[in-house]
Amino acid sequence: MLRKLLAVLMIIAVSTMLGAAVAAQDDMETYVLGVALPFTGSFGTFGQDFERGIDLAVAQMNAELEAAGSAIRFETASADTEQTPEGAARALQTIVQTTGAQVVVGPLTTSEVLGAKQFADENGVVIVAMASSGAAASIPGDNIFRVIYPPDTFSSKAFASIALERGHQNMVVLYVDDPFGNGMNEHFIKNYQARGGGEVASFAYAPQSTELSTEAAAVSAALAGFGEDAGFFCVCFPGAAEAFVQVAQIDPVLTSVKWLGNEAMTSAEMLEDPGHAQTLANADFVTVSQSADSTPLTPIFHADFVAMFDKEPGIFTNYAFDAANIAMLTMLAAGNDGAAVKSMLPFISNHYIGTAVQAFLDENGDQAIASYGIRQVAEDGSAFHVIGAYDGNTDTITYE
Amino acid sequence: MPLLELENLQKDYGGLRAVDDVSLAVAEGAIIGLIGPNGSGKSTLINLIAGSAELSAGRVIFAGEDISALAPDAVFQKGIARGYQEPSLYFKMTALDNVLLPVKGQRGEHPWYAPWRRYWQRDEIKHAEAAAAVLDQVQLRQRFDTLASDLSGGQMKLLEIARCLMGKPRLLLLDEPTAGVAPKLAYDIFRQIARLRDDYGITFLIVEHRLEILFDFADYVYVMHLGNLLAEGGVDEIASDATVREVYFGD
Amino acid sequence: MPPALLTTSLVNTIQIGSLYALMALGITLTFSVMKLPNFAHAEYVTAGAYAALIVSLSGVLNPLVIMIAAFAVGALSALISHLAVFKPLEGRDVSFYTLILSSFAIGLIIRYILFTMADYFNLFDLRIAIPLRIVLRDGNLILSNLFAWVVPTSVILVIILTLLLNRSPLGREMRALANNISLARVIGIRVERVKNYAWLLVGGLAGVAGALWGLQTAVHPLMGWGAIISVFAAAILGGLSSFSGTVLGAYVVAFSENTVMLFLNANYGLDLAFKPAIPFIIIIAVLLLRPQGFTNLIKRAEELQR
Numbered sequence: 001m002l003r004k005l006l007a008v009l010m011i012i013a014v015s016t017m018l019g020a021a022v023a024a025q026d027d028m029e030t031y032v033l034g035v036a037l038p039f040t041g042s043f044g045t046f047g048q049d050f051e052r053g054i055d056l057a058v059a060q061m062n063a064e065l066e067a068a069g070s071a072i073r074f075e076t077a078s079a080d081t082e083q084t085p086e087g088a089a090r091a092l093q094t095i096v097q098t099t100g101a102q103v104v105v106g107p108l109t110t111s112e113v114l115g116a117k118q119f120a121d122e123n124g125v126v127i128v129a130m131a132s133s134g135a136a137a138s139i140p141g142d143n144i145f146r147v148i149y150p151p152d153t154f155s156s157k158a159f160a161s162i163a164l165e166r167g168h169q170n171m172v173v174l175y176v177d178d179p180f181g182n183g184m185n186e187h188f189i190k191n192y193q194a195r196g197g198g199e200v201a202s203f204a205y206a207p208q209s210t211e212l213s214t215e216a217a218a219v220s221a222a223l224a225g226f227g228e229d230a231g232f233f234c235v236c237f238p239g240a241a242e243a244f245v246q247v248a249q250i251d252p253v254l255t256s257v258k259w260l261g262n263e264a265m266t267s268a269e270m271l272e273d274p275g276h277a278q279t280l281a282n283a284d285f286v287t288v289s290q291s292a293d294s295t296p297l298t299p300i301f302h303a304d305f306v307a308m309f310d311k312e313p314g315i316f317t318n319y320a321f322d323a324a325n326i327a328m329l330t331m332l333a334a335g336n337d338g339a340a341v342k343s344m345l346p347f348i349s350n351h352y353i354g355t356a357v358q359a360f361l362d363e364n365g366d367q368a369i370a371s372y373g374i375r376q377v378a379e380d381g382s383a384f385h386v387i388g389a390y391d392g393n394t395d396t397i398t399y400e
Numbered sequence: 401m402p403l404l405e406l407e408n409l410q411k412d413y414g415g416l417r418a419v420d421d422v423s424l425a426v427a428e429g430a431i432i433g434l435i436g437p438n439g440s441g442k443s444t445l446i447n448l449i450a451g452s453a454e455l456s457a458g459r460v461i462f463a464g465e466d467i468s469a470l471a472p473d474a475v476f477q478k479g480i481a482r483g484y485q486e487p488s489l490y491f492k493m494t495a496l497d498n499v500l501l502p503v504k505g506q507r508g509e510h511p512w513y514a515p516w517r518r519y520w521q522r523d524e525i526k527h528a529e530a531a532a533a534v535l536d537q538v539q540l541r542q543r544f545d546t547l548a549s550d551l552s553g554g555q556m557k558l559l560e561i562a563r564c565l566m567g568k569p570r571l572l573l574l575d576e577p578t579a580g581v582a583p584k585l586a587y588d589i590f591r592q593i594a595r596l597r598d599d600y601g602i603t604f605l606i607v608e609h610r611l612e613i614l615f616d617f618a619d620y621v622y623v624m625h626l627g628n629l630l631a632e633g634g635v636d637e638i639a640s641d642a643t644v645r646e647v648y649f650g651d
Numbered sequence: 652m653p654p655a656l657l658t659t660s661l662v663n664t665i666q667i668g669s670l671y672a673l674m675a676l677g678i679t680l681t682f683s684v685m686k687l688p689n690f691a692h693a694e695y696v697t698a699g700a701y702a703a704l705i706v707s708l709s710g711v712l713n714p715l716v717i718m719i720a721a722f723a724v725g726a727l728s729a730l731i732s733h734l735a736v737f738k739p740l741e742g743r744d745v746s747f748y749t750l751i752l753s754s755f756a757i758g759l760i761i762r763y764i765l766f767t768m769a770d771y772f773n774l775f776d777l778r779i780a781i782p783l784r785i786v787l788r789d790g791n792l793i794l795s796n797l798f799a800w801v802v803p804t805s806v807i808l809v810i811i812l813t814l815l816l817n818r819s820p821l822g823r824e825m826r827a828l829a830n831n832i833s834l835a836r837v838i839g840i841r842v843e844r845v846k847n848y849a850w851l852l853v854g855g856l857a858g859v860a861g862a863l864w865g866l867q868t869a870v871h872p873l874m875g876w877g878a879i880i881s882v883f884a885a886a887i888l889g890g891l892s893s894f895s896g897t898v899l900g901a902y903v904v905a906f907s908e909n910t911v912m913l914f915l916n917a918n919y920g921l922d923l924a925f926k927p928a929i930p931f932i933i934i935i936a937v938l939l940l941r942p943q944g945f946t947n948l949i950k951r952a953e954e955l956q957r
Contacts (some may be wrong), residue, residue, distance in 0.1 A: 040763075042873050045770055177924035203916075204924040210877030211868045213663045214909050215923055218916060221656035242776045242869035250785050250795045251659075269869075273778045450837060476839030488834050490827055500820070501827055502839040508820035511848040515811050517818070524820065567839050 029072045031336045033058060033327060034095040034104030036116065041083035042239050043108055050130070050320035051078060052309050054105055057324035059308070074328055081107045085115025092116040096125055102338040103128065103327050105320065110134025110180040117144055124338035126345065130323035131316050134180035135187055138364040143342055145365040147326050147349050148319045148356055149290055152180070154370035154392030156187035158288040159233060159260050160195055161397055162374070166258055168231030170198040172222045174215055174244070175235035177204035184235045184262070199226070205240065212244045220253040232283075234261040241265045242276065249279040259283035266375065266384050267315070277381030284376065288390055291357065291371040301355040322354035369393070401464060403428040403603050404449070404571055409458035411444055418444040420627040426571070431597055431604045433614045436624035437647060442607045443485070445624070446573050449605075450482045451475040463570070476502065481564035482573040487556035491549035495540055495559055498548050499531040502567045531566060538562045538592060554585035558592065565596070574606045578613065586610060590617045615639060623648075652917050658791040660910040666798050668905030669805035670867065672898045673860035674878065675885035676812060677853040682891045683829040684849045687750050691732055691758035692857055692882070696875035697765055699725035699858025700779075700865035707780040714781060714800060718859050725858015726851040732757045733850040738843075758876075765872040776869040779862065801863045808856060813894055825849055881908065884930035887937050890944030899945055904930055
């Protein structure tokens with residue numbers, strides 16, 4: 001009996017001591033940085049690569065804080081958005097309810113951002129998105145900040161102007177049926193027609209489609225109906241872009257008109273296939289995307305990333321790195337509190353020089369520096385070359 | 401040594417004991433009758449021997465080998481074939497196909513070879529000839545191309561026996577081979593059975609309700625009642641056994 | 652509908668219908684022989700496509716070699732999923748629903764193995780490196796070398812499979828399994844072996860379909876899953892039991908997704924984004940109105956022929 005009592009006392013003593021030890025460590029203050037990204041689904045690779053960029057930012061920040069003797073440390077808590085609006089809402093809810101995070105970096109696409117919006121607004125959680133550009137999420141006063149990539153309201157103007165410069169009397173648009181694609185299509189039509197363009201025939205494809213021959217047939221027929229001076233504008237996600245070019249390359253109409261397209265059409269995979277490269281070259285393919293000018297920080301990020309993960313960072317990975325830094329810097333200034341972060345984030349953003357571009361937020365909490373590069377595919381289809389720039393703030397195109 | 405030995409077979413379905421401590425022996429080349437009222441456990445016993453039901457206790461010894469734990473296809477490969485009370489055939493296949501199904505080691509069974517008809521055609525013809533011979537034994541040769549569903553009840557029974565023969569069995573388990581068959585044909589079926597025993601030395605264990613026919617052909621008879629073995633003996637012995645008469649005929 | 656669009660859509664119907672047929676036959680075969688609606692089937696397609704992609708990336712561009720590699724990998728993944736999951740579960744006498752769920756689970760496992768591999772070697776949205784050419788152009792009719800590969804391969808494989816099932820000893824045994832599996836055991840058919848063979852065939856056909864599907868679109872870990880609902884719709888139209896019904900169903904689904912969809916788009920402005928809904932509509936309509944699919948129609952046609 002006595003022995004049992006002793007054992008119980010021992011356990012109590014040990015656990016008290018452990019608790020004290022934990023409490024002693026607790027002098028450190030830990031801020032949780034939520035990470036909501038698609039780790040599965042067709043954008044799973046983006047999500048995984050973005051998370052590495054965020055991990056790098058957090059590791060560097062913690063090292064600096066330690067060297068400076070600060071008591072604050074950051075840790076991440078991540079959840080999979082499954083690349084759907086519902087999944088993004090669930091991911092946000094999971095992160096917030098299990099860790100109490102006040103600030104979440106992500107999600108990726110505009111449809112995911114919009115899916116997570118309601119929960120974020122209602123619970124005072126701040127969302128810092130890195131690559132969403134859909135015009136549908138440009139909403140003043142909400143808890144969503146899109147700090148790096150400017151909204152498509154700008155690029156749609158550039159695409160409209162280029163279409164007219166190329167002499168397209170009419171346009172055919174193929175776009176992904178989600179908030180990003182719908183927004184791009186809507187703004188493109190508006191800007192194109194406001195600037196003197198003619199009719200626009202638009203076709204939406206379902207985001208889950210893996211095979212686009214029906215869509216290609218419809219686009220081809222619409223182009224044939226418009227006649228020779230019509231142009232084609234493709235707003236596709238990665239994967240669908242390759243699948244579309246695959247079936248378009250033997251279509252006599254699609255291979256005889258000029259193409260415009262969003263950035264997903266310019267993936268490395270696209271030019272690896274000689275047939276695809278040739279198709280884009282024949283179509284004088286032009287895209288408008290955020291200016292890829294590097295800042296002094298870009299090569300440093302690249303070297304640090306390779307040193308930490310032993311692999312090259314993917315496209316846009318530095319956007320995630322920058323978004324995480326803006327989020328953490330704001331939390332250091334405003335504390336671990338959603339409302340304070342929301343009020344202070346524009347100020348911090350506007351004083352942040354990142355690895356991609358200077359950030360400057362508009363009244364919607366979106367990147368307002370709309371500096372785009374215009375890229376065209378080389379004649380032999382070997383690469384995309386910068387042929388000019390578009391300044392969204394003055395709405396002017398300059399060619400090199 | 402007997403061909404088939406059952407040692408203390410037992411089968412429980414939940415709380416119900418369908419077969420209770422049954423031991424019996426079947427000599428090679430004999431026609432053995434297995435009789436008893438409905439629900440006495442005869443069919444269950446057949447299932448236990450054929451591997452279609454799992455034993456609760458006991459052992460099945462066939463040709464000196466313990467086959468208690470074998471699956472039905474393995475039991476068949478050992479040389480025990482069975483027929484059912486309701487003819488169990490592939491009704492959408494021809495009589496010939498039904499008989500060809502159990503043939504062991506066909507060349508065209510293998511997926512790599514099956515698309516190359518020339519490779520297995522000779523082999524198939526050989527088997528088809530053997531099948532025709534077996535069909536001949538049960539007088540079904542003329543009807544080889546008929547769908548099994550188009551045969552008469554008695555012919556279905558005979559086709560089932562033919563299919564069993566194709567596996568070159570040493571023991572045939574038959575569950576009421578004459579059920580639903582006209583009396584004349586029922587005699588025919590038993591005559592075939594006796595001939596097969598005489599010509600090929602096949603042993604038969606037959607569950608049968610038509611005692612008058614069975615008693616004409618059986619060498620030895622076991623009587624089951626409520627899962628137990630009630631009596632055994634020669635035909636005359638059983639026919640005059642008072643306890644058998646009591647459970648069977650209620651007198 | 653302009654004639655050029657009609658012609659293109661009909662060519663697409665034939666091309667995609669042939670691919671659906673190749674995938675759907677495997678589903679019908681698994682359902683009739685194994686009594687399992689196998690959702691992991693999509694993943695055998697993807698595995699075959701990746702095998703084809705890797706072989707083509709290694710520099711071998713002979714379509715026959717590529718398809719054999721795809722067959723082998725598809726067959727192997729089907730056999731492994733049977734031996735590792737379905738067979739042990741059948742031994743435990745689990746319910747139909749457990750089997751369906753486990754087929755989803757094994758599909759997810761294969762899919763994410765492929766995802767991990769694709770991520771490690773960066774194999775997303777690549778194409779099997781067979782260049783695309785136009786082989787025939789006559790007015791509105793344009794046929795590519797892809798069409799010239801896809802359609803005859805599918806047709807030949809469908810014919811071989813049908814003959815195999817109806818004429819060969821292996822087919823006889825498979826039909827016996829499909830019809831009455833416990834009787835097949837009793838009459839000494841080596842049921843487990845025949846099942847293994849059936850899985851090899853099912854997976855192999857799916858693998859070849861994947862290689863051809865990878866020529867039609869880009870290779871991605873989700874490509875098989877993207878097609879599976881259309882493929883199930885085809886198999887359900889075939890009543891999940893009839894081969895000719897399944898092939899007919901595959902072309903009906905492809906026709907609805909291409910020609911009918913484009914007709915509705917051109918004349919009634921129905922958005923092309925509704926395309927993925929078409930197979931769902933077909934499945935629901937068939938299950939509500941005609942659960943047996945085409946089977947009875949085909950039987951009646953055969954009777955009339957006699």
